[in-house]
Amino acid sequence: MRKSWAGFEVLGGVLLLLVGVLIAGGVAKPKANASDDAALEEEIVSYIRARYSIPDTVRVTLDPFQSSNFPGFLVSTLTTDDRKLLRRTNIFLTNDRHYLIVGVLFGLGAHPKAEIAQHVREQFELPQATSLTVGPFHNSEFPNFLTTSVVLENGNQKRTEDFYITKESRILVIGSVFKLGQDPLQTIATANQPTQGPAHAPVTIVEYADLECPMCGRLHEFLEKELLPKYGDKVRVIFKELPLAQIHAWSLTAAIANQCVYEIKPEAYTPYRSLIFQNQSGTNAANVRDALLGYADQVGVSRVRLAGCLDSKASLPRVDAGTREARQLGVMSTPTCFINGRMLVGYPSAEVYYEAVDAALKKAK
Numbered sequence: 001m002r003k004s005w006a007g008f009e010v011l012g013g014v015l016l017l018l019v020g021v022l023i024a025g026g027v028a029k030p031k032a033n034a035s036d037d038a039a040l041e042e043e044i045v046s047y048i049r050a051r052y053s054i055p056d057t058v059r060v061t062l063d064p065f066q067s068s069n070f071p072g073f074l075v076s077t078l079t080t081d082d083r084k085l086l087r088r089t090n091i092f093l094t095n096d097r098h099y100l101i102v103g104v105l106f107g108l109g110a111h112p113k114a115e116i117a118q119h120v121r122e123q124f125e126l127p128q129a130t131s132l133t134v135g136p137f138h139n140s141e142f143p144n145f146l147t148t149s150v151v152l153e154n155g156n157q158k159r160t161e162d163f164y165i166t167k168e169s170r171i172l173v174i175g176s177v178f179k180l181g182q183d184p185l186q187t188i189a190t191a192n193q194p195t196q197g198p199a200h201a202p203v204t205i206v207e208y209a210d211l212e213c214p215m216c217g218r219l220h221e222f223l224e225k226e227l228l229p230k231y232g233d234k235v236r237v238i239f240k241e242l243p244l245a246q247i248h249a250w251s252l253t254a255a256i257a258n259q260c261v262y263e264i265k266p267e268a269y270t271p272y273r274s275l276i277f278q279n280q281s282g283t284n285a286a287n288v289r290d291a292l293l294g295y296a297d298q299v300g301v302s303r304v305r306l307a308g309c310l311d312s313k314a315s316l317p318r319v320d321a322g323t324r325e326a327r328q329l330g331v332m333s334t335p336t337c338f339i340n341g342r343m344l345v346g347y348p349s350a351e352v353y354y355e356a357v358d359a360a361l362k363k364a365k
Contacts, residue, residue, distance in 0.1 A: 037097075041065075041076075043180065044093075044100060048078065050343045051178065051330055058082045065093050070105050070171055099144060103175010112169045113148075120150055120163070123174055130154040140164060141328045142177055159246050178330040184341045187328050189321070190238055194262045194269040196228060197236030202364040203340055203357055208240045208326045210334040211255060212248035217277035219335045219347040224274065227353060235357060239273065240322040242334050250288035252319070257292040259315035261301055268299040275299070340364065 041062045054060060059081040068075035074093045079086065092101040106119045113134040121132060133151040140147035145164045152159050164173040188206050207223070209216040223237055241258060243251035254276050262269040275295040276283075283291050289310065296306045309315060329338070337344045337353075340360040344352070 037065075040097060044091075045078075047100065047178065047180065048091075048102070051332070051345065054080065062091075068092065068105075070107065072166065073101070073105065073171070094144065098180060099142060100178040100180055101173055101175055102178070103173055106172040106174065108165070108170050108172055112165070112172075116148065116150065116163065116165070116172055119172055119174065120161075126152070127154070137165060137169065141324055142179060143167075145173070145177060161246065176330070176332055179328065182328075184329055184338050184343070187325060188238075188338065189325065194239040194258075194266065194273075195236055196224070196239075196270055198233045199236065201234055201236040203231070203235045203360045204238060205235060205357075206238045206240060206338045208242040208322065208331050208334060208336045210242055210244045210248060210251050211258065211273070211276045212251040212280060212283075213244070213334045214280060215347055216335045217280055219337075220274065220277050222347065222350060222353070224270070226350060227357070230354075231357060231361075234361060239269070240326065241319045242323055242326050242331065242336075243319065244334065249285040250283060253285075253288050253310070254283075254292060255319045256313055256315050257306065257310050259318040260306055260309035261296070261299070263315060263318075264305050264309065265299075265301050268301050272296070272299045272301065 041064070045060050045062050048054065049056075049060060059079075061079045061081075063077045063079075065074035065076045070092070072095050074095060076091055076093070077088050078091050079088050081087075089102075090104075092103075092105060093099070094101075104123065106115075108115050116134050117132040120126070121130070126132070131153045133153075135149040135151070137146040137148050142164070144167055146167060146169065147162055147164055149160050149162050152161065164177050165171065166173075184206075190204070190206075205223070207219070209220065228235060228237065241255035243255040245252040258269065258273055258276065261272045272295055275298060276292070279291060279295075292310065293303050293307055296303045326336070329343075333345060335345075335347060339353075339356045340363070342356060342360070344356055347353075
């Protein structure tokens with residue numbers, strides 16, 4: 001999966017937030033009491049640059065935050081200029097300055113579930129033939145927000161999308177929520193995780209990947225065959241599972257098997273993972289179990305033990321932990337890496353990774 005700055009694209013879900021258009025639904029007109037906190041605005045611009053991989057050649061500016069028509073939220077306009085096209089979009093910030101929302105807000109009334117279904121249908125122009133079922137509200141990884149899953153069905157097609165709602169169920173967020181000011185290195189669990197490279201390496205790359213994602217496969221091959229050999233004991237890679245099960249039919253099954261292999265025989269994890277990536281094109285939901293068990297034979301893992309772990313989903317808590325961690329960090333697409341805490345989305349080129357590692361090594365001295 002990939003994410004492009006030009007459209008603030010979140011490919012892999014129903015969300016496609018177009019920067020080229022001012023988001024209209026539910027957006028409040030700015031009022032007085034504008035925030036002139038330049039440091040905060042600079043932090044947000046840097047944050048958005050990193051999470052949407054906006055090139056340095058693109059000028060990004062942010063207007064001062066002002067009061068919005070949504071209680072508890074400020075609003076601003078973000079402008080990107082690549083010298084060919086000027087793009088503007090509204091973004092929101094909670095009054096406590098802890099949470100940034102890239103998307104659109106909608107007020108909710110006495111019947112929040114029905115209203116959520118209607119807002120989602122209208123926002124994405126879903127046909128009437130598509131049924132929407134809004135699930136129960138649960139606590140999310142963000143203390144100020146709840147989350148709900150919306151199931152969309154149209155004939156044989158079915159998918160699930162998650163949305164955030166404010167704690168009091170009064171405002172719906174269609175978009176992404178980011179927590180500002182957190183240090184990724186304090187959020188990422190590094191103990192008892194699949195790794196390549198020495199624990200004492202000055203640079204740590206944490207990679208969140210979907211095993212059905214072709215770009216993840218290309219990045220894995222690059223890390224294993226080019227980057228790690230180039231830097232030797234200066235770099236270690238920690239692997240995290242982030243299956244995008246809404247769009248990838250067998251990614252969750254593969255992630256569970258991958259973590260099962262780590263629990264059964266940790267040294268077999270990386271070669272097993274490589275086999276999954278190498279055989280992506282021939283794998284589907286119907287044959288994935290047989291394929292995963294077959295790879296076990298090739299890396300010296302007991303097929304019987306793997307089958308028991310896979311069928312019981314014994315490693316699912318490890319997979320879920322990686323997913324929760326990724327959400328807390330604002331990871332929205334795969335692959336996404338953190339190089340000594342610096343976010344790098346996708347696999348733009350080998351040179352981009354080399355530059356990031358070199359910068360981290362220089363800073364670590």
